[in-house]
Amino acid sequence: MAHKKKNRNVGIIGIGQTKHSSHREDVNQPELIHEAISLALKDANLTMNDIDCVVHGNMELFEMVHQPDLWHVLGTGAYGKDCIRITTGGTVGATIACASDNLVASGMYDIVMAIGFEKLQEGHTTGGITNMADPLWFRKIQAGALTGSSAYDVEKEFGLERADRASLTYRIIMDKHAGLNPNAHRSFGLDFGQIDDLIRTSPRLVGNLKLIEMCSQSDGACCVIFACEKKAKDLAQTPVWIRDHITVHKEESFTIFGYDRKYPVLKTHKFAAEQLFKRNDIKNPLDYFDVFEMYDPASWWAIDWLRDFFALKGDEHLKLIEDKEIMIGGKMPINPSGGVIGSNPIGATALLRVAEAALQVRGNAGPHQIPTPVKHALASGFGGTMWTVMTMLEKELNW
Amino acid sequence: MGKRMAICAVAQIKNDAEYWHLRFQNMLLGCFESIMEQTKVTFDMEKGIRNIITCSDDLFDARTISDNGITDVVGAHFRGEEKMAQESINGLGYAMASILSGHDDVILFMGHCKESQGESRRMISNLAYDPFYSRPLGMDYHNVDALQARAYMEKSKVTDEHLAKIVVRSRQNAKKNPYARENKLVNEQEVLNSPMYADPLRELHIYPVTDWAYGMLLCCEDRVQEFTKKPVWVTGYGSCMDRYFLGDKDLASNFSLNNASKRAYEKAGIKDPKKDIQVFELSDHAAYQLPMWAEGVGIADEGKGGKWIDDGGMDKFNVNLSGGQLNGNPLLLGGAARAMECYYQLSGQAGDRQVKGAKRAVAQAATGGAGQHQAVIVMEA
Amino acid sequence: MAEYWGVKVEDIFNSMQERFRPEGAKDLDTVFGYDIKDEGKWKLTVKDNKIKIEKTDDLSGSVATMQADGETFVGVNTGNVDATNAFMGGKVKVEGDMAAFGKTGKLFRKFVIAQKEMTTKDYLADMFATIVPRFKVSEAAGLDASFAFDLGGPDGGKWTVFIKDNVCTVTATIEGKPTVTLEFNDAKDYVDFILGKIDSQSLMAGGKAGAKGDLNMMASKWPVLFEKYKDPLAGNVPQQELIVLKKTIGLNEKFSTGPIMGKFLKGLKEKKIYANKCPQCGRMQLPPREVCADCRVRVNEIVEVGPKGEVRYMDIVYYAMPDPLTGAVRDTPYGGINVLMDGCKGNETLPHFIRKDQIEKIQMGWNEKKGTRVRPVWEENRIGDIWDIKYFEIDE
Structure with missing residues (x-):
């Protein structure tokens, strides 16, 4: 049976997030979460009494807290509520959005609150990521989420100079977007005139992956409130509807580096996008969507993935970047929020993509709001060994 | 879509003290193959499994994203996969939501834990407490359970002798369960002489370290005939979170379990659990929890747990015929083990433990110390 | 400077x-x-x-x-x-x-800005020296007024602030007939008042201060004519101490290897590199896995490959990366390589490290171009661990 229509529609009616920062020693974990929750409740004009179920997610080995939802109840407000905890690595924020959608659509709960959280300063992030590898084998070799392989791919196809400049152009656009987002962690005030200088001077992390091109490590939390159609219409002026979502995982194996064109490696982003758009009858996603909040952990990955998500051919993806069509005001604005390169509290990061996309649809994102109307928004999550979660948001219930 | 979710097939390996010769990938693989064999289900994007729900734990596996190492052995390569990072019973609740929402028709639900892998499970549950106050005090699930045991036993007149009775019965029942951990039978005197572990809990009062893996195929009502002739239905789920600091709550209270069972019964249309339900599987991490959770799900009167045992309540209500958590399941997978026993009972496959004419069953499980988070599912034949 | x-x-x-x-x-x-x-x-x-x-x-x-x-x-x-x-x-x-x-x-303790003390005299000097820069000309249109300050006590003094024709001037005397005169018994109270440490009501009520002339001019006009005075020491207030608990958390583990990974690790002990081959698609897996993820079938056939091969990809790691199993920081830069072992095809590569001094010489291969040939360098005492291969080196 093909993908069916939902049991009932689900809308986002409340959004809250903390300011993302590397300096949140002033709050502990539940207190940080509480900031996001208070903002989301205020945004939705609700109290905790209105919430039926709380969905909690993060990556527990970053802070080394086992079953953190138990302690975090001090900040989540889940006392006396149904409460579940679902995790999937870096995609976890997107997963709890999907889970909340399912929980509400099922009819089991009317209003569900999703909480994504991380305090990366409380542990060692790259060490924590490396811990995901097999202890008998790749854990001894892996370097966290750092690899120069995407840079190598792009360079190999388009030449070093064009590749480098595209990566830095993307990076600077994200920095400019982050500069408009008061919650963004890092905004350096970069300008396009600095491209050559940054290519030359930004320290290399791995291969041609430069420090400036990699995401930050942030403390932050995000909270999104989901409601069934009836309650969403009653409670919110502009509910943002969840149309569909898809999750695609990949085997645990990094032995994909062979560069043999006779054996192309199937990519999860590409597969997920194809499946999602096919079952929703989206012929040309680049035309259909008005904004895309993409989980972009590094600018090299980002420029490569644009091609996968939008089924672009040849150098169309590079042209989008070079022509600055991905900027606010362009044809396909990517990450008006500044993206993951701007802020990365990992457990919250993928939920922030959904939240920021929803803010754009609502039209009240703030200084980084896209000037033209946003009817259709896309959000992606990334994690694990190249895992994908995609979420489609709509302004109207007319699909 | 409907209002209920079918369990089409289950598979498990035997609960064991230590699968020293296997990785958890190997443990899961046998379960995966059995489900494929029993149901002939495929991974077709239209008609097959598009989503897998797993249950495992980063700290017990000692790896970030514990579900990352099992993508291939649960068939999740280029399919969806989501990890229940809580007691496995909530995986069934979440799977039910995924299916009733219409998002998925068929879900594979798998879980694993090698509790024997780490040097100390207490070090792990100690990490569930905040780093500033409770953790340095040395709190872990066992000694927090012990504090609750003392408070509850006072309240409900449960004695050391009652706990001995529970342990003896658990091991006798487990002997009839081919998948149960193999523990030696004990008599009441041996339990009463068992060394004190965390007063009032003795060593034999606490479930032993166990390795286990399981799989289940779950499906929407419309398509159940494709996979089985004898489905068992999940008709209700509810959970509830209690307070964190022990000083903030009445330790002897069943606040969270009362709420969780009330919510599950309401969804399943259960009015009187004593009459409507024939089988109860309760996650007794420690012996005192059996009567306490029995009060919580409404088959023993509040504050009367001791008398309930004396009156033969455990056998009258068919509680933990599998041997229960007490005989040995990994900490976070007890709920799946409970549900699996309910499945066997309701589908008439429980062998020597079979309850004749069992129509409805309840599985319960807790996450955290002193049952901070509770969840209940109702199942029907 | x-x-x-x-x-x-x-x-x-x-x-x-x-x-x-x-x-x-x-x-x-x-x-x-x-x-x-x-x-x-x-x-x-x-x-x-x-x-x-x-x-x-x-x-x-x-x-x-x-x-x-x-x-x-x-x-x-x-x-x-x-x-x-x-x-x-x-x-x-x-x-x-x-x-x-x-x-x-x-190498160094944090640099701390020398904590400067400011006396009442210092403050008064600073406050009146900054009057002109703080003057908002836009608020002074058509205004012709003078504000006098008569501040008593040991550190006191007299000042007059003139505003005329959109220009603000200050003298250290009281001249002419001021529009309004503010009088303080003790100049220190004035400083505290401006710094917000004491309010006007308590000063007036206590008889410590008073005013003559057009009071309204002082109460309403003065605050909009000038930017608020900023305490030069305000940035120097010691920050609240934030207590941070530092802990290293370790859990001892014993990881079973199982029949598939076990065979691979045992092979290393015997200086052999084993892959396993999918019975359906023929894909070689390195290191071997329990199943072929593509075909969802158990993979039992073990095949010896290598031990030599061709570098297909190399990551040069500059970032000082801690080894999560030991906590030790890896010496940088190092080269993580993916080797296409002899007997494997396509992307069936094995990840490991290259000899440190050979990073510069490595050529990555692809369809048209062979990568650098490498061979494993074996540890003398092998225990069935990936470090039984110390690293790969160029096979010359």
Whole structure:
């Protein structure tokens, strides 16, 4: 049976997030979460009494807290509520959005609150990521989420100079977007005139992956409130509807580096996008969507993935970047929020993509709001060994 | 879509003290193959499994994203996969939501834990407490359970002798369960002489370290005939979170379990659990929890747990015929083990433990110390 | 030399000797350079648990040189500029050995801005000296008024502020007939009043202060005519102490290897590299896995491959990466390679490390071009661990 229509529609009616920062020693974990929750409740004009179920997610080995939802109840407000905890690595924020959608659509709960959280300063992030590898084998070799392989791919196809400049152009656009987002962690005030200088001077992390091109490590939390159609219409002026979502995982194996064109490696982003758009009858996603909040952990990955998500051919993806069509005001604005390169509290990061996309649809994102109307928004999550979660948001219930 | 979710097939390996010769990938693989064999289900994007729900734990596996190492052995390569990072019973609740929402028709639900892998499970549950106050005090699930045991036993007149009775019965029942951990039978005197572990809990009062893996195929009502002739239905789920600091709550209270069972019964249309339900599987991490959770799900009167045992309540209500958590399941997978026993009972496959004419069953499980988070599912034949 | 936040660039360098932490210089024998735009160059020599800092134009011999402008340099050292932001944004650059330069972070105690005391006299001088710069001409259109201040006590004095034709002037006397005169018995109360430590009501009520003339002019007009006075010491208030609990958490584990990974690790012990081959698609897996993820079938056939092969990809890692199993920081740069072992095809590569001194010589291969041939270098005492292969080296 093909993908069916939902049991009932689900809308986002409340959004809250903390300011993302590397300096949140002033709050502990539940207190940080509480900031996001208070903002989301205020945004939705609700109290905790209105919430039926709380969905909690993060990556527990970053802070080394086992079953953190138990302690975090001090900040989540889940006392006396149904409460579940679902995790999937870096995609976890997107997963709890999907889970909340399912929980509400099922009819089991009317209003569900999703909480994504991380305090990366409380542990060692790259060490924590490396811990995901097999202890008998790749854990001894892996370097966290750092690899120069995407840079190598792009360079190999388009030449070093064009590749480098595209990566830095993307990076600077994200920095400019982050500069408009008061919650963004890092905004350096970069300008396009600095491209050559940054290519030359930004320290290399791995291969041609430069420090400036990699995401930050942030403390932050995000909270999104989901409601069934009836309650969403009653409670919110502009509910943002969840149309569909898809999750695609990949085997645990990094032995994909062979560069043999006779054996192309199937990519999860590409597969997920194809499946999602096919079952929703989206012929040309680049035309259909008005904004895309993409989980972009590094600018090299980002420029490569644009091609996968939008089924672009040849150098169309590079042209989008070079022509600055991905900027606010362009044809396909990517990450008006500044993206993951701007802020990365990992457990919250993928939920922030959904939240920021929803803010754009609502039209009240703030200084980084896209000037033209946003009817259709896309959000992606990334994690694990190249895992994908995609979420489609709509302004109207007319699909 | 409907209002209920079918369990089409289950598979498990035997609960064991230590699968020293296997990785958890190997443990899961046998379960995966059995489900494929029993149901002939495929991974077709239209008609097959598009989503897998797993249950495992980063700290017990000692790896970030514990579900990352099992993508291939649960068939999740280029399919969806989501990890229940809580007691496995909530995986069934979440799977039910995924299916009733219409998002998925068929879900594979798998879980694993090698509790024997780490040097100390207490070090792990100690990490569930905040780093500033409770953790340095040395709190872990066992000694927090012990504090609750003392408070509850006072309240409900449960004695050391009652706990001995529970342990003896658990091991006798487990002997009839081919998948149960193999523990030696004990008599009441041996339990009463068992060394004190965390007063009032003795060593034999606490479930032993166990390795286990399981799989289940779950499906929407419309398509159940494709996979089985004898489905068992999940008709209700509810959970509830209690307070964190022990000083903030009445330790002897069943606040969270009362709420969780009330919510599950309401969804399943259960009015009187004593009459409507024939089988109860309760996650007794420690012996005192059996009567306490029995009060919580409404088959023993509040504050009367001791008398309930004396009156033969455990056998009258068919509680933990599998041997229960007490005989040995990994900490976070007890709920799946409970549900699996309910499945066997309701589908008439429980062998020597079979309850004749069992129509409805309840599985319960807790996450955290002193049952901070509770969840209940109702199942029907 | 310019001052930033009351600190000169040379203050930072001049205090280095005093801020030096010998424990941070253990085993260091090196030279660092600092090139501060428009300010000059400094050379820091670290040797035998001692440092030497000198201002010089000759930075030769430095393993790494930091470049920044004076404001950024002072800002980073005084905590007024976020160091990461400055670095990432290109305002601070390091030429040379970045990792080595990182060690300067442990050489010195934090620079602390000397806590200046300000007397009532200092404050009064500052307050009236900043009157003209704080004057908002836009609020003074058509205004012709004078505000007199008669402040008593040992530190007191008299001032008049004139506003006429959109111009503000200050004299240190009281002249003519002021529009309004403010009188304080003790000048210190005036300072506290302006700093917000005491309110006007309690001053007036206590008879400590009074006013003559057009009171409304002082109460309503004065506050809009001038920007609020800023306490030059306000930035110097000690920050609230935030207690942070530091812990290293370790859990002892024993990882079973199982029949598939076990065979692979046992093979290494015997200097053999084993892959396993999918019975359906024929894919070779390195290291072997329980199943073929593509076909969802158990993979039992074990096949010996290599031990030599061709480098298909190499990551040169510069980032100082901690080994999560030991906590030790890996020595950088190192080369993580993916080797297409003889007997494998396509992307069926094995990840490992290349001999450190050969990183520069490695050629990555693809369809048209063969990569560098490499062979494993085996550990003498092998235990069935991936480090039984010490690393790969070029097979010449």
